[in-house]
Amino acid sequence: MYKVVFLNHDKVFELYANAVYQSEMYGFIEVEDFVFGDKSQMIVDPGIEKLRSEFNGVQRTYIPMHHVLRIDEVEQEGTGKIRDASADDKVAMFPIVGKPIRPGGGSENSD
16 A cells, blocks of 8 residues: 655545556656545544545546656555645645746747
């Protein structure tokens, strides 16, 4: 089982899945066979319910590699959650370098 932590729309998602692998689509990982805990529990965790509703009907999701913060192989599932990505987090996304811009305002490849 794997714990996958990734960024999505200024939120940090932490979810558990049984299958994680490199996608055939360049730059993505595939995550499938999600694990959201035991539905028979009497106590309802709003974090897990939010994850369940977010991934309701999803068989497989493709996450851009540069949004993945961490993937851990774990022996048993923990509690999945969605939280705000805050400035005090110790983990940050790898900086993405954009296309160079020439002093006149156009890119290097413009005609």
